Amino acid sequence: MDPNAKSEVVIQGIAASKGIAYGQAFLYLQSELEIPRYTVDPDKRIAEIARFDQALVVTRQQISKIQVQVTKNLSEEEALIFDAHQMVLEDQALIGETIRDFEKSGLNIETCFNNIAQRYIQAFSEIDDEYLRERAADIKDVTKRVLHVLLGQAATSLTELVEKRIIVAHDISPSEAAGIDRSAALGILTDAGSRTSHAVIVARSMKIPAVVGTSDLTKRIKNGDWLMVDGYDGVVIVNPTEHTLFRYGAIQKAKKSFESRLMSVNDLPAETLDGVAITLRANIEKPDEVALVKQYRADGVGLYRTEFLFLSSMKMPTEEQQYAAYREIVAGLAPAPVTIRTLDVGGDKPLPGDPQLIGPEANPFMGLRAIRMCLENPELFKTQLRAILRASAHGRVELMYPMISGTDELDRARVLLEEAKAELKKRGQAFDAKMRVGTMIEIPSAAIIGDLLAEKCDFFSIGTNDLIQYLLAIDRGNNRIAHLYDPSHPAVIRTLKQIADSGHAAKLKVSVCGEMAGDAFYVPLLLGLGIDELSMTPTLLPSVKFLIRAMKLSDAKKLAKDALAQTDPKKTHALVEAFYNERMMVE
Numbered sequence: 366m367d368p369n370a371k372s373e374v375v376i377q378g379i380a381a382s383k384g385i386a387y388g389q390a391f392l393y394l395q396s397e398l399e400i401p402r403y404t405v406d407p408d409k410r411i412a413e414i415a416r417f418d419q420a421l422v423v424t425r426q427q428i429s430k431i432q433v434q435v436t437k438n439l440s441e442e443e444a445l446i447f448d449a450h451q452m453v454l455e456d457q458a459l460i461g462e463t464i465r466d467f468e469k470s471g472l473n474i475e476t477c478f479n480n481i482a483q484r485y486i487q488a489f490s491e492i493d494d495e496y497l498r499e500r501a502a503d504i505k506d507v508t509k510r511v512l513h514v515l516l517g518q519a520a521t522s523l524t525e526l527v528e529k530r531i532i533v534a535h536d537i538s539p540s541e542a543a544g545i546d547r548s549a550a551l552g553i554l555t556d557a558g559s560r561t562s563h564a565v566i567v568a569r570s571m572k573i574p575a576v577v578g579t580s581d582l583t584k585r586i587k588n589g590d591w592l593m594v595d596g597y598d599g600v601v602i603v604n605p606t607e608h609t610l611f612r613y614g615a616i617q618k619a620k621k622s623f624e625s626r627l628m629s630v631n632d633l634p635a636e637t638l639d640g641v642a643i644t645l646r647a648n649i650e651k652p653d654e655v656a657l658v659k660q661y662r663a664d665g666v667g668l669y670r671t672e673f674l675f676l677s678s679m680k681m682p683t684e685e686q687q688y689a690a691y692r693e694i695v696a697g698l699a700p701a702p703v704t705i706r707t708l709d710v711g712g713d714k715p716l717p718g719d720p721q722l723i724g725p726e727a728n729p730f731m732g733l734r735a736i737r738m739c740l741e742n743p744e745l746f747k748t749q750l751r752a753i754l755r756a757s758a759h760g761r762v763e764l765m766y767p768m769i770s771g772t773d774e775l776d777r778a779r780v781l782l783e784e785a786k787a788e789l790k791k792r793g794q795a796f797d798a799k800m801r802v803g804t805m806i807e808i809p810s811a812a813i814i815g816d817l818l819a820e821k822c823d824f825f826s827i828g829t830n831d832l833i834q835y836l837l838a839i840d841r842g843n844n845r846i847a848h849l850y851d852p853s854h855p856a857v858i859r860t861l862k863q864i865a866d867s868g869h870a871a872k873l874k875v876s877v878c879g880e881m882a883g884d885a886f887y888v889p890l891l892l893g894l895g896i897d898e899l900s901m902t903p904t905l906l907p908s909v910k911f912l913i914r915a916m917k918l919s920d921a922k923k924l925a926k927d928a929l930a931q932t933d934p935k936k937t938h939a940l941v942e943a944f945y946n947e948r949m950m951v952e
């Protein structure tokens with residue numbers, strides 16, 4: 366046995382995005398760097414300077430790669446900042462002084478470089494000139510990068526991810542997740558988080574295997590460690606042995622063949638064995654996902670989370686920018702419908718373009734989130750409504766409001782929508798005057814007054830992620846209580862039934878667009894409870910369709926009846942599991 370072989374460590378987390386990934390860790394930490402201080406032997410001094418030169422070259426290459434990526438993902442303007450960073454790396458004063466300090470002190474190059482750089486940062490930040498003060502920030506950023514390279518330590522920005530690696534972080538914010546380069550991220554692992562945290566939803570849409578709730582993984586591994594990510598069972602294996610690699614090779618093969626079995630229904634209708642056609646739609650976050658919607662044959666989009674347009678830019682998108690993004694999706698999918706949800710920021714999704722609008726809150730998930738923030742900022746809201754209305758002229762748009770808690774919010778939103786329409790008429794710009802308007806049901810109060818809300822809108826879409834969070838008082842992003850987040854809870858099942866009934870009493874279609882809709886396991890229960898449509902991450906469509914084609918709606922109704930009569934969530938779960946396994950032919 367190799368005496369240097371590191372031993373294998375198995376860590377159980379929460380399965381968040383299916384798939385298996387094997388690769389080296391890209392440890393992403395926001396904490397401060399620890400710089401060791403030691404004297405370099407005189408005979409190693411030439412090598413130490415070479416090490417410094419090499420680190421400068423590597424950093425330069427890293428920055429060039431990031432620059433290309435940022436230009437592609439954001440804009441050339443935002444990529445310009447990296448020109449300034451390259452200039453710091455070429456600054457002969459900074460480099461020359463570091464080497465002179467090293468030759469004089471004999472201390473390791475990290476210590477010398479950091480000392481000199483900190484002096485520069487201090488000097489620049491005290492200058493009474495905005496441009497020069499900004500140079501201090503550039504030097505700070507570049508210094509950190511060079512030190513990371515020299516120390517082989519964790520990264521401080523996800524934009525540093527340029528090679529194929531597995532991201533390991535304490536947590537990832539939705540805006541950070543939106544900026545991840547999908548071609549470079551092999552997998553995502555976070556200490557915190559749960560199945561419905563927004564970063565996870567992004568991972569799933571990008572088909573990147575993810576495990577969350579890994580507790581202290583960031584403390585247990587080092588940058589560059591080899592990891593196996595099992596996004597099916599929520600397992601992470603650090604330094605897997607040959608035997609484990611072989612075992613996972615076999616698992617991956619079996620999963621692939623299971624997935625190709627699921628994919629075999631991709632082009633077939635989503636119809637139950639007793640002949641009922643079910644509408645399956647897609648959840649998307651960005652215009653470039655239109656291709657996925659088509660690839661997985663979704664009946665249009667049931668949830669377009671517009672906030673990602675706002676999260677991925679440091680500036681608020683203008684009406685024109687929003688219109689361009691919405692039109693691309695709507696025209697790209699016409700005549701299929703696209704349900705555009707108005708801005709849902711707040712909670713775990715900050716607004717980088719104008720952080721003051723929401724500000725710090727003690728309880729953000731119960732704070733100024735979504736429609737509440739929009740109604741307080743009518744101009745911002747109307748800008749979005751105009752952009753959505755204009756896009757409606759290019760296909761079939763449905764508008765949907767998030768986080769509605771009462772009828773008053775729908776009334777106020779309607780007034781602003783009418784104003785937006787009048788403004789467009791005045792400008793002579795086209796829109797669909799008959800655009801349907803729906804309400805998301807994701808707050809318990811909305812579920813209870815479904816009958817009242819139904820009088821004021823055209824459809825319901827249930828956001829189970831938030832509905833369960835608020836119904837059971839379980840923070841959807843907290844891994845410590847993730848086990849309590851239970852869709853089989855009788856309160857959840859009864860509430861879903863009540864929403865479906867109140868929608869149907871008013872002849873409204875009721876859909877589910879939370880993560881529960883994309884979980885084939887729960888699909889029979891939802892359909893049995895009377896849900897008419899399901900909307901999910903496009904990649905999950907084949908599994909849901911496969912199950913629908915293998916079941917009878919009459920059996921699903923029986924399942925729902927039994928589940929409603931059940932008092933113990935564990936027994937409900939067992940009923941649902943048996944139904945699923947039987948149809949999917951899982952042992």
Ligand code: PEP
Pocket residue numbers: 668670709807827828829830831832878879880
């Ligand atoms: C939900 O809450 O279920 C939902 C679909 O919205 P989001 O996940 O964006 O909060």
Ligand code: MG
Pocket residue numbers: 767807828830831
């Ligand atoms: Mg929600």
